[in-house]
Amino acid sequence: MSGPEVVTLPDDEAVAAEGASRLLAALREAQAARGVASVVLTGGGIGIAMLEAVAASADRDSVDWSAVEVFWGDERFVPAGDAERNDAQARAALLDRVDVDPARVHPMASSTPGPSALESEDSADPDAGAEAYAQVLTEAAARLGEGVPGIPAFDVLLAGCGPEGHTLSIFPDSPAVHATAAGVVAVRDCPKPPPTRISLTLAAARSAREVWLVATGPGKAEALGKAAHGAGEVEIPLAGLAGSERTMWLLDREAAGQL
Numbered sequence: 248m249s250g251p252e253v254v255t256l257p258d259d260e261a262v263a264a265e266g267a268s269r270l271l272a273a274l275r276e277a278q279a280a281r282g283v284a285s286v287v288l289t290g291g292g293i294g295i296a297m298l299e300a301v302a303a304s305a306d307r308d309s310v311d312w313s314a315v316e317v318f319w320g321d322e323r324f325v326p327a328g329d330a331e332r333n334d335a336q337a338r339a340a341l342l343d344r345v346d347v348d349p350a351r352v353h354p355m356a357s358s359t360p361g362p363s364a365l366e367s368e369d370s371a372d373p374d375a376g377a378e379a380y381a382q383v384l385t386e387a388a389a390r391l392g393e394g395v396p397g398i399p400a401f402d403v404l405l406a407g408c409g410p411e412g413h414t415l416s417i418f419p420d421s422p423a424v425h426a427t428a429a430g431v432v433a434v435r436d437c438p439k440p441p442p443t444r445i446s447l448t449l450a451a452a453r454s455a456r457e458v459w460l461v462a463t464g465p466g467k468a469e470a471l472g473k474a475a476h477g478a479g480e481v482e483i484p485l486a487g488l489a490g491s492e493r494t495m496w497l498l499d500r501e502a503a504g505q506l
């Protein structure tokens with residue numbers, strides 16, 4: 248696997264603005280090529296700031312939002328609408344402010360018990376939620392085209408990371424980082440709260456055409472530096488992120504400090 252393309256910017260505001268501008272361009276290009284664009288969203292401070300920058304952009308409506316399929320790379324398994332949920336944060340930052348088609352927005356299950364584990368309906372069981380999302384992805388792969396088996400070839404997958412090297416909700420040397428056969432997993436006992444989550448695996452993330460890691464601040468520098476210097480994905484899961492066509496790290500100077 249060749250190394251990522253690294254884009255280093257002065258600060259988090261610049262990362263959010265550059266990421267927003269590049270995301271709008273990528274979605275436009277995907278729509279020009281394939282009619283419908285697909286994006287996998289991330290949570291995290293800079294991931295949500297980037298969505299706010301998309302919403303504030305003068306170019307926001309250069310994308311046909313009704314023809315964007317929206318997925319999530321990971322989710323906190325807490326009640327629907329909880330402010331800790333990545334989807335709740337993404338809706339407030341962007342999705343409630345553009346003309347997305349609700350049928351094309353695919354959140355992961357919440358912990359609110361629901362009648363079934365289909366589509367994005369909710370479940371008291373994160374394993375059922377993970378299975379339901381795997382089914383959502385299989386159906387989407389049939390519509391959008393497949394990257395790895397059963398997973399769409401997403402146009403862009405956005406990911407954040409933590410100081411210990413986690414990405415999505417895949418933590419170092421956790422069961423999820425070893426779950427190479429699955430596309431979606433339930434994650435328990437996360438060192439970072441909330442402890443229960445649902446996540447794409449690294450193998451599923453690699454189904455995307457483009458994978459963009461967005462990270463800012465000095466706390467991320469050591470993990471990024473270790474990945475850049477050859478650490479494996481079991482030790483530093485973000486090292487396992489790669490797109491089939493492009494892998495890009497969008498960083499500020501502090502996060503890039505140990506590359």
Ligand SMILES: O=C1O[C@H](COP(=O)(O)O)[C@@H](O)[C@H](O)[C@H]1O
Pocket residue numbers: 289290291292293294321322323333406407408409414415416439
């Ligand atoms: O818990 C999570 O954390 C990471 C990074 O968050 P940050 O606030 O330190 O940038 C995020 O990428 C992930 O989606 C999220 O669930």
